[in-house]
Amino acid sequence: MIVVMRADAKAKEISDVIARVRANGYQPHLAESDEGTIIGLVGESEVPLREDDYQDMAGVARVERVKAAYKLASRAFHPRDSKVPLNGCLMGDRKVLVIAGPCSVESRTQIIEMACAVKEAGATALRGGAFKPRTSPYSFQGHGEKGLQWLAEAREVTGLPVVTEVMDPGLVPLVCQYADVLQIGARNMQNFTLLNAAGESQHTILLKRGMSSTIMDLLMAAEYILACGNQRVMICERGIRTFETATRFTFDLNAIPVLKSLTHLPLIADPSHGIGLREHVEAVARGAVAAGADGLIIEAHMDPEKAMSDGRQSVTVDGFIRLMENVRRVAEAVGRTA
Amino acid sequence: MIVVMRADAKAKEISDVIARVRANGYQPHLAESDEGTIIGLVGESEVPLREDDYQDMAGVARVERVKAAYKLASRAFHPRDSKVPLNGCLMGDRKVLVIAGPCSVESRTQIIEMACAVKEAGATALRGGAFKPRTSPYSFQGHGEKGLQWLAEAREVTGLPVVTEVMDPGLVPLVCQYADVLQIGARNMQNFTLLNAAGESQHTILLKRGMSSTIMDLLMAAEYILACGNQRVMICERGIRTFETATRFTFDLNAIPVLKSLTHLPLIADPSHGIGLREHVEAVARGAVAAGADGLIIEAHMDPEKAMSDGRQSVTVDGFIRLMENVRRVAEAVGRTA
Amino acid sequence: MIVVMRADAKAKEISDVIARVRANGYQPHLAESDEGTIIGLVGESEVPLREDDYQDMAGVARVERVKAAYKLASRAFHPRDSKVPLNGCLMGDRKVLVIAGPCSVESRTQIIEMACAVKEAGATALRGGAFKPRTSPYSFQGHGEKGLQWLAEAREVTGLPVVTEVMDPGLVPLVCQYADVLQIGARNMQNFTLLNAAGESQHTILLKRGMSSTIMDLLMAAEYILACGNQRVMICERGIRTFETATRFTFDLNAIPVLKSLTHLPLIADPSHGIGLREHVEAVARGAVAAGADGLIIEAHMDPEKAMSDGRQSVTVDGFIRLMENVRRVAEAVGRTA
Amino acid sequence: MIVVMRADAKAKEISDVIARVRANGYQPHLAESDEGTIIGLVGESEVPLREDDYQDMAGVARVERVKAAYKLASRAFHPRDSKVPLNGCLMGDRKVLVIAGPCSVESRTQIIEMACAVKEAGATALRGGAFKPRTSPYSFQGHGEKGLQWLAEAREVTGLPVVTEVMDPGLVPLVCQYADVLQIGARNMQNFTLLNAAGESQHTILLKRGMSSTIMDLLMAAEYILACGNQRVMICERGIRTFETATRFTFDLNAIPVLKSLTHLPLIADPSHGIGLREHVEAVARGAVAAGADGLIIEAHMDPEKAMSDGRQSVTVDGFIRLMENVRRVAEAVGRTA
DSSP: OEEEEOTTOOHHHHHHHHHHHHHTTOEEEEEEOSSSEEEEEESOOSSOOOTHHHHTSTTEEEEEOOOSSOSTTBTTTOOSOOOEEETTEEETSSBOEEEEEOSBOOOHHHHHHHHHHHHHHTOSEEEOBSSOOOSSTTSOOOOTHHHHHHHHHHHHHHOOOEEEEOOOGGGHHHHHHHOSEEEEOGGGTTOHHHHHHHHHHTOEEEEEOOTTOOHHHHHHHHHHHHTTTOOOEEEEEOOBOOSOOSSSSBOBTTHHHHHHHHBOSOEEEOHHHHHOOGGGHHHHHHHHHHHTOSEEEEEBOSSGGGOSSOGGGOBOHHHHHHHHHHHHHHHHHTTOBO | OEEEEOTTOOHHHHHHHHHHHHHTTOEEEEEEOSSSEEEEEESOOSSOOOTHHHHTSTTEEEEEOOOSSOSTTBTTTOOSOOOEEETTEEETSSBOEEEEEOSBOOOHHHHHHHHHHHHHHTOSEEEOBSSOOOSSTTSOOOOTHHHHHHHHHHHHHHOOOEEEEOOOGGGHHHHHHHOSEEEEOGGGTTOHHHHHHHHHHTOEEEEEOOTTOOHHHHHHHHHHHHHTTOOOEEEEEOOBOOSOOSSSSBOBTTHHHHHHHHBOSOEEEOHHHHHOOGGGHHHHHHHHHHHTOSEEEEEBOSSGGGOSSOGGGOBOHHHHHHHHHHHHHHHHHTTOBO | OEEEEOTTOOHHHHHHHHHHHHHTTOEEEEEEOSSOEEEEEESOOSSOOOTHHHHTSTTEEEEEOOOSSOSTTBTTTOOSOOOEEETTEEETSSBOEEEEEOSBOOOHHHHHHHHHHHHHHTOSEEEOBSSOOOSSTTSOOOOTHHHHHHHHHHHHHHOOOEEEEOOOGGGHHHHHHHOSEEEEOGGGTTOHHHHHHHHHHTOEEEEEOOTTOOHHHHHHHHHHHHHTTOOOEEEEEOOBOOSOOSSSSBOBTTHHHHHHHHBOSOEEEOHHHHHOOGGGHHHHHHHHHHHTOSEEEEEBOSSGGGOSSOGGGOBOHHHHHHHHHHHHHHHHHTTOBO | OEEEEOTTOOHHHHHHHHHHHHHTTOEEEEEEOSSSEEEEEESOOSSOOOTHHHHTSTTEEEEEOOOSSOSTTBTTTOOSOOOEEETTEEETSSBOEEEEEOSBOOOHHHHHHHHHHHHHHTOSEEEOBSSOOOSSTTSOOOOTHHHHHHHHHHHHHHOOOEEEEOOOGGGHHHHHHHOSEEEEOGGGTTOHHHHHHHHHHTOEEEEEOOTTOOHHHHHHHHHHHHHTTOOOEEEEEOOBOOSOOSSSSBOBTTHHHHHHHHBOSOEEEOHHHHHOOGGGHHHHHHHHHHHTOSEEEEEBOSSGGGOSSOGGGOBOHHHHHHHHHHHHHHHHHTTOBO
């Protein structure tokens, strides 16, 4: 349920509503809208939800049930686009922001070189995996904390904020020390322990859609983080599993306009995983931006054939430069920049 | 197997190769490339395929095996983009062509009104179903031949060529009398009897991908038509079936760059079926064009809520006008027009 | 809507109801139930469906709306199991009936040999394809009418009725001349022209589920045939397309109890296509019978490695004999015979 | 790579091979086979894998490369069926073992009552969730440690071992204190941190297939646990996500024979999640056992309509009793007991 305050509601009126929400056993969450402050009621309580409890209070414009199972992630609760700070820009704002870098942090030199290269081409943030989720226990699992240190060095050199995956709730504090954005990977989208740990961290989160998760599942996973009071959540479409075998996954373009209409959260597209074929990553990136994505996350590598992971889907530096130019034109065609 | 002739090969040299292909029991198919004429060998013969039979003949540059199961549809056989004439333009050329109209032809007035409206907004051809494939035997099945006549009238009024579905191989001659382009629907993509009848007709064909067909299946279905000697084939991505229930189908954006790299055939996107939600058709259309689609097919209706079929996914006339404007900007951003 | 007559309703009372149904513009379909005769109203009419028109008529027990989109296929309309005659037995009755034979009719000798072998092992009917739907136009397409003649000879020798696919509505009369059961293949499940032709033929039909068709789609396809007044329809689960690549399709075991609860039509399982791996066909066959399938259709071949099609999923004669024995034990465990 | 020792190899010969494996930087894993002891080499080393290093050693019968990406889970490494002790029986042995109980532990009384009821009906172990993975942060998340204590009480009363889910790697030690079997749920199948923690615990593990995981992915996830030296792993087919909406998931019957041929690990079927509809759970259970499942896990509830989670798919006590009887007959038909 949401309580929409009048645009001219006084601070005292707002805090009175908040107090009553708390008294009734619910947690209040606040959002601003064109109409006025919105107070969302979340949680379970023995006191049933009743419109009557709030609608005659001073300063209240109206009270509404939120039908969607996700509350804080919904447009009903938060009509305006959420914008998440990233390197002096805002993800979810007019400029399409690009996060780029190698799949894995392979060495100190590699990650610094790549950071410089993607910055030069216009990237806003650096990605790179220090802890890698691998299907096989015998595959390279990432350099761990050493990888995080190298990422931090690359940030020092370039100024690019660092986006890196965390898989273990116990390592959230460690990763927070080094990273600017915690990535929760597709395989962990419904690892609720990790979602809660990420939420509690109050760090910026990039939450990737699970490969067999519905749009609704993704919004519910985001809700876990938001319900911890962490509003800096970016969601990411990265392809789903289907019967098609010509591509690694099926990038779900439909999810872009559907998600943008249902939620206020910034939406990033991952064409690298979405198609899994280097030569076609740019086409999918253009498509995603044309359909309304707020950002991109791109795997790029100096020498993809020799990459320790995901080489087949990593673009070269030259490929990344071209991608940035071509994506910029598409961004401008839909009233944005890049 | 293909025989690539030298750029300076003489007509006599080409016809000698063709004669030997026939003598060996294969059907020769010709295509032009930057290198020179390409002669494709298709069919089954008791004489095995041997490079040696052709490679020393006068005028021959080289002989190559085509590994793909599809031959005539492949870039190996036909490296240049095929271009299919449509209303004085070419589908597959620089301009993104848009086919638009209602799902079903509902009445004479309706189809003429819609034809005028979509022409005014910039459509190149008119779509409309006279024979409708319906899941239920009790749903409206289309007006049949009367519907075809109304389509023909709408063409007379507007000059727009008519695209309409044919479901029955026995009705191919009838539909050819009225239609400029025969559409083979998703449910019939592997109706091989119909593919052969469509191929034999030598009419222009719009072949839609089946909802559970792989990219390879689609190319093999196109091969059926091409193998009849009918080269005017346009293929169409229209969404596949997946576990996602928020949308009607999952539009497979990946298929666009993958198909454009594998085949020379013009590629059309159908965002209306691809997402199934009117308010998001434009976003998918923009994405498809940004990723490289040569054309679009859009369901539009004067009053979608009252449409006899597919109203949920039909855009209004105003929506179609906006779609055309916004698609045009995206087309220009990727070096095309619309 | 259905009109359920009282168990003691007189013939005159029943015919009066039928007459009123016709007068109101609907087609009456009759079924027997434990309660009494059921008259189903099907079709479109300008007269709206009204319970009041029938419920006070003599002999009427009650009038009910059928909510499902399929009517004649539903248990509401036809509560008892339908039973379709096959070689002196009834498909849908206590005995699990097995249809077996090669994927393709390859030669006169081959089909007669296989017919003898599967009869010996206990099969009730012979399958074999004369017209083959093939993904590639260059693959073996079947021996056509010659294949039908060989099938008929095999029937003469063994007494086994013949089940064979028809793909072309124009060939339905020809195939009816030779075959006892017309098979409509997965790729044609929504070829509505073919469904109507099969319905009109009044021949026994084996309708296979499309590889991306829902359970609901399958019932609607059956409804097309039933709506033509042809009640001898058997439906078949044969595997659906999913992301799993270790098997050819994913046999949908769930569909067996779900279909048996929704429809009265006999249900056959096709484990050969369902898994696509010879060594595991028997396990799937056992599972299907344990879950309630009324029959099986099995691809068997003298020398599967040399089969002209589907060799990978064809069992040997020895394998078929073992399958029959093991399936029989499972059938008995669930209160049936085989 | 595996080194197969001769049946008459001496202990010293075996330990010499093990020593050389270690000297070369690999971890040796041992299994018994009809041929003789098998020593599997696992891990990464700077010394390349060479057959020559081992094949001339005393007592060695032969050396073989294991092509599959999973090693310890493969039949090549471990030809005989693995058997995992459970309540004095062995999962993977002739008797089909049934684990049953409510989705969630709701109260002390409820779990004790259910434990008595399922024991009475013939269950071998008790299931019940204390930590529940829920799509929504606002749904009941389980009673946590209190729930574990109630489970332990139910074990004391009935003697049934306890199977319960663990979601948080940090809670593995706590759950191990109370539970006999740790369940890793579908959403966590690729939570590699959790897999490692479960492996290190040396507790018996029930690993459920992810809802979009391939058979290969499942085996690789099991390999994570096995690679920690924990051989008490049972795997579980519980349905995958497909386009079908008539059922909650699509139970993948094919996976049963395929997995039994690829791996030696005991295989359990979960028909409750696999179909998600109470009235059809038994049919799927019968099918799974007929196809070769070693065990079943069934959700049962005193009053399913009032269950705090998964009520729609929980059978009643009466339904469970019937299920046990009918499954027993099918088990006997395939040469097992239950």
